[in-house]
Amino acid sequence: MESRQIPTKTLHDGAPVPVLGLGTAGYGSAFGGEYRQGDALRAALQMGYRHIDTAEIYGGGRSEELVGAAIRGMPREELFIATKVHRAHLRHDDVLRAIDGSLSRLQCDYVDLYLIHAPEPAIPLRETMDAMNELVERGKIRYIGISNFGVDQADEALSLTRSLIATNQVHYNLLVREPERNGVLRWCQEHDVLLTAYSPLEKGRVPRDDTVIRLAGDLGVTPAQLALAWLIKKDHVITIVQSDNVEHLEENLGALDVDIPEDMVAELENLPAHRVRW
Numbered sequence: 001m002e003s004r005q006i007p008t009k010t011l012h013d014g015a016p017v018p019v020l021g022l023g024t025a026g027y028g029s030a031f032g033g034e035y036r037q038g039d040a041l042r043a044a045l046q047m048g049y050r051h052i053d054t055a056e057i058y059g060g061g062r063s064e065e066l067v068g069a070a071i072r073g074m075p076r077e078e079l080f081i082a083t084k085v086h087r088a089h090l091r092h093d094d095v096l097r098a099i100d101g102s103l104s105r106l107q108c109d110y111v112d113l114y115l116i117h118a119p120e121p122a123i124p125l126r127e128t129m130d131a132m133n134e135l136v137e138r139g140k141i142r143y144i145g146i147s148n149f150g151v152d153q154a155d156e157a158l159s160l161t162r163s164l165i166a167t168n169q170v171h172y173n174l175l176v177r178e179p180e181r182n183g184v185l186r187w188c189q190e191h192d193v194l195l196t197a198y199s200p201l202e203k204g205r206v207p208r209d210d211t212v213i214r215l216a217g218d219l220g221v222t223p224a225q226l227a228l229a230w231l232i233k234k235d236h237v238i239t240i241v242q243s244d245n246v247e248h249l250e251e252n253l254g255a256l257d258v259d260i261p262e263d264m265v266a267e268l269e270n271l272p273a274h275r276v277r278w
């Protein structure tokens, strides 16, 4: 299997992050699917995927275990491993316990990125951020991330961190444009924070959209490649896509070679959300 180097964008301190990562939300939860998912993870790593996104909640921790098993023996510094603390664990001491659970399942001494999975208004953000700051200082996490944070919440998180925010991971794709409307995309660009677009294929619905299919055909690429390339082309945007299908994993890497002409970008920018066939 051929391996390729995935291009990177840089964090606030210049550190590189691969623009295309592998999501694992559905890993570890499908009965009987674990062998396929383990194989897919190993195949992805062989192909050159280095940015892997997981969370303590995915598969009740099983996703992290599958990732840990797949990366065992690989040079740790070549990987960018991201995991997330669940919103039920955002009290100070709960965060400290949660990271130890994740590190043990991942069989790692540290994660590259630790994200607050979603804001929890019942718990003061200062309490959570105090714990996140401590984790950076103790070397258990390299970078702090937030996820599903609006502009005001992101501002508050930034004001409480002692080491800045690496990324806000939010729902964003050709059919879901919330980060453009609610200001999160602009906020990330202005604050030198990467926006990590999750569900970039809207769980498989984007590649079934008539307009995306037509435009991809005109360009001689697949709909998934066009959708991923559209995201990656944007300033400060990277993405994580999930698949446990080796052909799709390879196909999605092809997005890195897609050059979208400006007139097509304009058409994609205006793609109305209602075109999706559910």
Ligand SMILES: NC(=O)c1ccc[n+]([C@@H]2O[C@H](COP(=O)([O-])OP(=O)(O)OC[C@H]3O[C@@H](n4cnc5c(N)ncnc54)[C@H](OP(=O)(O)O)[C@@H]3O)[C@@H](O)[C@H]2O)c1
Residues within 6 Å of the ligand: 022, 023, 024, 025, 026, 053, 054, 117, 147, 148, 169, 170, 197, 198, 199, 200, 201, 202, 203, 204, 207, 224, 225, 240, 241, 242, 243, 244, 245, 248, 249, 251, 252
């Ligand atoms: N922070 C958060 O709250 C949050 C929320 C949701 C997701 N996420 C993260 O983002 C990752 C990705 O999001 P997602 O899993 O929701 O959705 P997604 O990546 O948009 O879509 C995954 C689906 O698309 C299919 N697919 C993949 N490549 C394809 C291709 N080339 N052609 C056609 N279909 C293709 C996959 O099926 P096959 O397996 O058959 O390829 C799978 O069913 C998650 O795994 C997770 O890590 C984070």
